[in-house]
Every structure is written in structure tokens, then in C-alpha cells.
Amino acid sequence: MLFVTSEGVMTMRTRQGTLGILTGVTAVTAAFTLAASLLTVPQARAEEPVIEDHCVGQCSDILPPGQNGNATLADILAHRALGTRPAHSADQLGEYAALETGYRGLTTDTINEFFNDASFGVPEDEVTSRTRPREDVTILRDRLGVPHIYGTTREGTEFGAGYAAAQDRLWLMDVLRHVGRGQLTPFAGGAEGNRSLEQQFFSAAPYTEEELRQQIDRVANSGPRGARGFADAQAYLEGINAYIRDAHRGRYFPGEYVLTGHVDAITNRGEIEPFRLTDLVVIASVIGAQFGAGGGGEVEAAIAKLAIQERYGLERGEEIWRSMREEDDPETVRTLHDGQSFPYGKAPADPQGVAMPDPGSVTRQRLVFDPEGSAESADVPAATVRHGMSNALVVSGRHTESGNPVAVFGPQTGYFAPQLLMLQELQGPGISARGASFAGLSMYVLLGRGQDYAWSATTSAQDVIDTYAVELCEPSGAPATKESNAYRFRGECVPMEVVERRNSWRPTVADGTPAGSYTLRSYRTAYGPVTHRATIEGKPVAYAALRSSFLHEVDSLIGFQLFNDPGAIRSARDFQHAAHEVNFTFNWFYVDADDAAYFNSGDNPVRPSTMDPSLPVHAGLDWQGWNPDGNTADYTPFEQHPNSVNQDYYISWNNALAEDYAAAGYEKSAVHRGDLLDRRVREFVADGTPVTRGNLTRAMAEAGLADLRAERVLPVLLRVLDTAPVTDPAAAAAIEKLRAWLADGGLRTQTRAGSRTYRHADAIRIMDAWWPLLVRAQFEPGLGGAAFTAMTRVLKVDEAPSGVDHRGSAYQAGWWGYVHKDLRAVLGEPVAGPLGDTFCGGGDLAACRQVLVDTVRQAAAQPASEVYPGDEHCSAGDQWCADSIVHQPLGGITHRKIGTQNRPTYQQVVEFASRR
Structure with missing residues (x-):
């Protein structure tokens, strides 16, 4: 270089x-x-190279709360006693929060009042520190503490990346490597939250150390790019461990190590365990399981289908089940809307090999064994919680003021203290990028910008997980039971593989929990970990979840390496092919000065044509080319993945991708939160409004404050209600409040900055109370109690800001589309892809209207203290607080609550003026 x-x-x-x-x-x-x-x-x-930067001041980004995620023991004690925080731990929180009330006045010239300049390099007057951890790398810190890493060798660049990562996130990285192994409690204590985390992630990726190493070896031997990645990882690891040694000697390591008993505060004795390459694999498995693995849930789907068939009979039940499955709803919003078709994942007309359990026979696979002490009180269900998050708004140059594409995009990775993501700039031989990376995986920029291009991702969630039913057996030949731990595989009775973690913990200063212990035990088959047990026609079976990325979390390294290489990415097509190297399920968005592009990544297994991927199937109906040794198979080629260059615009908020491309989940219906973005961008294009970074950012921000139920469903609710006069005074008053809120935009916005009181607070309270009452009254009489309950376990009823535990990502999943389609059917309006029955009021308009009147009256009568019952963060009845975002502490520093914004955690606003 x-x-x-x-x-x-x-x-x-x-x-x-x-x-x-x-x-x-x-x-x-x-x-x-x-x-x-x-x-x-x-x-x-x-030591500070000057690199081409074609963004010329038009790239901005933001990542709250702040870059510094490490705090010494003195920092933590001062925070607890005085409320102080270390420098740069919260200096991006204020401008991020300010967009909630300041977006209306945002212009292209004022973007950086709410974002930060994301140009390459650091002006000399903004350099706050200069570190040379070894001769071939320099780390500059800017005014926000963001590291800019300049290496004269590639090894030095990666060493610097590891050193800077440990400077900013050492404790968090340590937490993640223990979470992924299912061993957080011995490391950080036995608090219930720690037990929940380790159980969730251990159940998804119960790997042995040998399997972790095999992943590394396979990629290292895969060719020049793999060899380069292996060398990069080694240098990155050396940087992490160099900082650990320096910090331990200098006593400026994170104070959590003292609070959890790993290092003695007086003598400095103790150990901060060095990182190994296998730790990076573990962290990759944690991130991949949370954000990049679509599918699963087939057993719960089967239970719901059985309940519907019990209510309606086999044939009619099948019709209603399929209508509520909505695998390819013709009314849903799609990222690709130019008529492109990418058939994948849809159920065949006559599926074969479906493995439906006997009613009432399903039990979840036990994960926790032999609990002792404080472990006895909490056996958390073993289920990995995945949330499809993130959004993107990208407009091609023919619809922008400048003629260059404009993008506002970013991942929604949740709100934590410290944040899972961290910012950095990497400049070295074959590397030139700036942006965000997950802590412990920051040897490359994962989402960000290069010299003349930028990229980002959203969770796509196409189905790459299938559930197989394996027949249980006993090697002795004795009759099998549901508790048997051997299964039939290719004609033989073979024992399940058992992976165990024996976890014990001491009382800690950090969480105050008493000592305890338990064993985590995963039973694995050739088809993956066992998730449930049941009987099928009286015969005991185990259900196992086969994920295409299982044993392959490291494979995506090649794609991310390419993203960072200016020699590899010179066009939209180059980027798409690099994204195809990523085996996790993501939507990728790209812009340069000329082109905007999209590509859907993931190892999509080629299934038998008779297989229904939305339900469990019998073992033997295997993926084409599937080899259980290493879990490899045939995957769909590049051309069959949804992809596009220079569509008029792209939006993504974890919505459907393209026509005929079935997605996992049940929420991609006639109403989806993607509508909130799509309507605003579509209107720009339709009326000829030139798009700028300013008005596109405003559109994103407004969509992030919109109540999906108000904007998309309330109009049809009012059409039903308006078919006759509402004579009940309480109901009429509530309806008028809702109508006024809708007329004012249906937004959850404060009366003024800092007021912590919403405009239309009563209407918002009524809607929050009304929705669950409405859905139950509308659907339960028709479906019956059992089927209704089973369907709510497949698709939650509501996900308003006050119901997402302060996570900040709302309206991803809910019965919005079901309600919308059903009410239009009752009104006699056209419905494409209707539900299999008309539910509200049994299909009678007058009866349906009465259901709405009765439930809105009940909702209006609920006091705020019942609608918002309060929690550890909020008093009962505090509406703004119930909606607020809380940065969940993963260490010793906490942050103030901020108002709800349904937007990415890390976000870029970019527009390139030229290209290489």
C-alpha cells in the first residue's frame, strides 16, 4: 500500500x-x-496515510451512547456515588436522542447536529490522543474517542484494530465469549439475566472446542482469501492480548474484573484470560444467532395448525391455516417492487413428509439439569430470542437533487451499555473503511463506508432453519420412550451427542446473588440440537433444528474482508458478489456516486420440491447434497437470491423481500412497519420531490415516531365505526380522540422537547389499551380459545413501544395485517389474499361494529396505571417512560433513558459526490 x-x-x-x-x-x-x-x-x-475520500463531507453517522465502553474500578465507583461517567461513554447519546423532537427542522446543512461527520481521517485540531502500540501502527482518537487506525503493514493494521477494540470493549468482549459458550454465570455471577443469556445462546450453538477450531481451520485452508483472514485474525488477537497485558500491568483494566472477583483490587493478583481464536468464533456465533439466522418455530406452527384443524376440520382448517401463514401475501410491502420474482421457500401444493405431533404430546427439550443453590429458582426456557431489526432508505440518483444516490440506513442491534457495536476507521494495505463493527469482531468494518461507497444491512430472515423429526430408539432394542436419547439415522440406532457445561458461581459484589450451580446439557443429532420431544402416531420422536450456518459462523469472514478492500469493491456488482460470500441472512444495501444496489445473502439450502419448510418434517427428507459431517449442502446460486441495481428506491424494515420469496415468520402481511418507510419515500418519487439527505432523514425519523396501528389500521377501524352513529358517550369521546390523533399524523411525539408528555396522550393510551382487547374480541370467537392462543404463540398480538421492554424496536410483529384484511372483508372491500374466514362479528357488519364500540369503550375506561403498570425503570402510569429506551447495562456504567425512536442503533446518512 x-x-x-x-x-x-x-x-x-x-x-x-x-x-x-x-x-x-x-x-x-x-x-x-x-x-x-x-x-x-x-x-x-x-504513520497517517492520506486516503481518497469521495464523500467530501457528505457522510455522517451516529452510535449511542458513546465510543468508550471500558470503565476502571474508580470510574464505576464514582459513577455509583456521584453519577459521573468516563469520557466518551455517553457523548453521542444526546444528539441521537435529540432527533426525536428536532427532526422537523432538520436540513441537509444541519444533519450533523444529530449525527457526526464520518469523513476519513482526523483534523489535527481534533486529535485527542495518539498511540503507537507497536512500530507499524498508529491509533488516533478523535474528539468523540473514535479510533482511527493506520498501519504501515497489514499485520500492524489488524494488531491496532485488536488493541483499540480491547481499549473500548474488553469487558463486553469477555462477556460475549462466555455467553456463547454457555458459561456466563461462572464468569459474571448467577443473576437471573446471566442465566437466561447463557441458556439462550448455548441452546442455539452448543459447540465443542474442537468444533470451534475446525471452523477456523476450514476457512484458513479455503484459499488465498481464507488464508488472509486467518492471518488477520491472528494479528487482531495479538492486539487484544497486548492491551490486556498493558492494562493489567498499569491497573487501568475494566473495573468489572474486580467486582466479579477475577482480579484483586489491592494486590492486582488474578487473571484476565487471554483471547484465543476460538473466542472469535464464539462471538461470531452469538451475533449470527441473534441477527442473521432466519427460520425455526416449526413445532409451534404445527401446534397452531392442529388447533385450527381441531376447530374447523382438516380441509377447512388447512385453508384457514394457510391464509394466516401468509408466506407470500400479495398485499405486503416488498423491498423489490419492480415485478422481480425470486421463488424460494414456499410450501408445495401437496407437501410430503410433514411430521405433525400428536395433539398434546409436545414438550420442550429440557436444558437445565441438577440445579443447586440459587439456580433452583430459575430454569429459563431454552429458546434463542431473535429479533429482525434495522432499516434502510435508499434512493437512486435519478430521483435525488444531486443526481447521486442517497442513503439513510443502519442496523438496529438494541441498546446496551456499552453498545454491542463500536466505531472505527481502518487504513492499511488492502483495507480502507470506516464504520461500525461488533465488539470482538472488529478486525474489519462490518457496516460502514469505503473510499467511494457505503453499505449497510438489515435482517432478512428468510428461512434457513428446518425442523426434523427423528424417531427415538433404544440401542438395547427395548421400547423407546420420549426420554430415550438415541435415534434412528440412516437405518441405525445411534446415540445422541451430549454437550455439557457444568456451571457454578460464587456470590459476587457485582450482582449480589448467592452461590449456585447447574448443568446445561444439549442433546444433538445429525440434524442439529434437539428442541422438543413428542409422539407421532404414538411413536416417540425428537424434533431437531437444522440451521444452514450451524458449524459455519466463520464462513462470512470472506465477505466482510471484501467489503473493506478498495481493490475488490469497484462497482455495485462487485459488492453484490462480496455479499454473496456472507452466509448469514441479511439484506445488503450499497451506494456509490452512480449506483444504488441491493442483495439478499444467506446459505439458502436447496430443499426437496415436496418439502414444506414452514412445518416439521420427517428425517430423511434431507436438503440436496446434505452431508451431516460438517453440515454442508447445496445452496441456491447468486442469481436466485433477490438482487437489484438502480431500482427507483429501496426500503427495508425487515419486511418481505420480493415476490415469491417466502420469508420466515407470519407478520409480513397487508400491514407491516415497512409501510411507514415505503409510503414516505414513494411519495417523494411519485410527486417528483428531489430527494436530499435532509428530507430522507426526516422521512426516516417521522416513520420512527409513527404508530403503525394508527397510520395503517385506524382508518379502516373508523370506516367500520362510521357505518352508523356511535350513541355510547364514552365510546364516542374515545373515537373522536383517536380521529384527532390520526388527523395530526398518528405520531408518538412529545408536546415539546423534554416535556415527557405526549401530544394526544389520551388517544395513545386508548390505542395501547384497545389493541389487545380488539384482537381477542375480533378473532377468538371464530378461532376458539385453543387455536387463538396457539396462534398468539406463533405471532404476538401487539408490539407497541410500551410493550418491548425498553428495547426501542417496535411494530415488527403483530396482528396488524389480520385485523386490516378481516375488517375490509366485513366491509365488502376488495382483499387480495384474504383470510380463510371472516372473523369480526362472524362476518356481520353490524355485529362487527358493535365489537369495535364495546372494546374501545373498555379501553377508554382503563386508567393509565393499568395500561402502563410500571417496572424497575418506570412508575405505574408514566406513559412516556413506558415507551422510553433504556440502555441495558452489560457492565458497571448506566445511562439516562431517552424517548422512543423506532430507528437503527447505528445509522449512516451518505451521499457520494464522485468515485474512483
């Missing part, structure tokens, strides 16, 4: 062997291209 010395002399440094990827003409071309750009700025320091 080329660098400028302090005297302005150009030098070139290269590495050979496994690290050399650009050879011959390609390398020479890349060198001279970069040289031409560097000659224009001769004053750079030797």
Missing part, C-alpha cells in the same frame, strides 16, 4: 505469501490509482 512520509516522499510497502491478494496488473493498477490521489496532499505524517 502507498503512504506519504512527513517529507512528502511516496513509499510502497507490500506483503507476500498468504497476505498477497493483488498481483500483476491488478496490483500495479491499484498502486498507481492510489498514488495519484495521494500526490495531491503532501503534508501527511508517515
